[in-house]
Amino acid sequence: MGSVASKQVERRKALSTEKKVLCDLNTSSGCQYAGCDYKPSDRKNWMGGLNPEKLHINKIVWPGTHDSATNRIGIPLITRPFAQCQSLSIYHQLVLGTRVLDIRIQEDRRVCHGILVTYNFDVVVKDIKRFLSETESEVIILEVRTEFGHKDPPDFDKYLVEQLGEYLIHQDDRVFQKTVSEVLPKRVICVWKPRNSAHPRGGDPLWSAGYLKDNWIDTDLPSTKFDSNLKHLGEQPPISSRKYFYRVENTVTPKADNPIICVRPVTNRIHGYARLFISQCFAKGCADRLQVLSTDFIDEDFVEACVGLTHARIEGKA
Template identity: 75%
Template sequence: MGTHMSKQVERRKAIKTEKKILWDLQENSGSDFPGCDYHPPDRKNWMSGLDPQKIHVNQIVWPGTHDSATNKIGIRMISRPFAQCQSLSIYNQLVKGTRVLDIRVQEDRRVCHGILLTYSIDVVINDMKKFLSETQSEIIILEIRTEFGHQDPPEFEKYLIDQLGEFLIHQDDHVFGKTLAELLPKRVLCVWKPRTSPQTKLGSPLWSSGYLKDNWVDTDLPSTKFESNIKHLTEQQPVSGRKLFYRVENTVTPQADNPVLCVKPVTKRIHGYGRLFIAQCIARGCADRLQIYSTDFIDDDFVDSCVGYTKARIEGKA
């Protein structure tokens, strides 16, 4: 018991120290960057507002959500706080400006996060279709994977093509150098990551798992995650020469050996430092590698920071 208590005391000290590191970094270095003062007048149509004829796919800092479809996961007030990473529906996330979705499914096509379940994938698809019907030039990256420990849903590739066929941007390395206008009217780039089913081939309506990569660092220590994100980002190619999407996630996650197991209070340790991360990428010379930037509980400020830096890139200011 004494050893356990001592360990918990040390853990709390480590968390306090790491929170102070980020606070001090922001106080001393600031979080300004080219485009940081831009706020899109219509987040629902921010890509349209920046002009699809001018935006190249590889210029965008794509605002994304981590574990996107968890707004109603588990049982409210009982198991939900341990797995909920977003409070908004998929539709409302898209309206707010999210353009990358992270969806995990199990064999019966229900969305899950670990062992906890929520609604059918049909809810995600219908929310996407509603958003697409109300906009004209917004492009969505949809990543769907079979959750760890689960089996692939039967005939799931066919299901996705049947549901999204008219919107799907086919797998093609040339997409990265194109403008959004050149992709339209196709508007969904769907990356399907099965566990055992065959990977999709070049030219397929769906993209294979190798086209969206990240380096997941499973920690509840905010400065550790922040610095790991920077380190892994520096190891990537600049977006101008990259033929895949690379994601950085502005999240920290509860750990089983820590008494704080609810997502929201843990991820709050890093949540407010989205702008600082972009500023530090510039300061440390790796901003040309930043591409997909995802978070828990996405908000207006996070979207604005991504869109603002995208605008600066388009204008040649970044």
């Protein structure tokens, strides 16, 4: 019992230290970077507002959500706080400005996060189609993966093509160098990551797992995650030569051996430092590598931080 208590005391000290590190860095360095003061007039149509003829796919800083379809997961007030990473529906995330979705599914096509489940994937498709029908120039990266420990839904690749075929941008390395206007009217880059089923190939309507990469570390310590994100981002090729999307997740996750295991209070330790992260990318010389930035509980400021840097790139200021 004593060793457990001692361990918890040390963990609380480590957490307090790490929170202070980010707070002090924020105070000393600030959050200024090229485009930081830009605000889109319409977040629902922010790509269209940046001129699709000038906006290259590989220069976009894509605002993404982590565990996107968990707004209604589990049982309210009982299991939901342990798995909910977003409070908005998929449609409302897209309207807010989200452009990368992270969906985990199980064999029956229901969305899940670990052992907890929510609505069927059909709800995700309905929300995406509604958003696409209301906009003209917004491109979405849709990542769908079979959750760890689960089996692939039968023929799910065929299902995705049947449901989204008219919108799908086919797997092609040349897409990265194209502008948004050059890929229209296609609007969705769908990355399918099965556990055991066949993976998509070049020219297929769906994209294979290697086209959306990240370096996830499972920690609830904010400075540890922040530093890891910078380190791994710095190891990537610049966006000008990269033939895949690289994602940085501005999140930390609850740990089972910590008294606080609800998602929101844990992820709030890093949530407010997205702009600091972008400014540190400039300070560390890796701003030309930043591409997909994801978060829990996405908000307006997070979207505007990403769109602002995208605008600066178009204007040749970053």
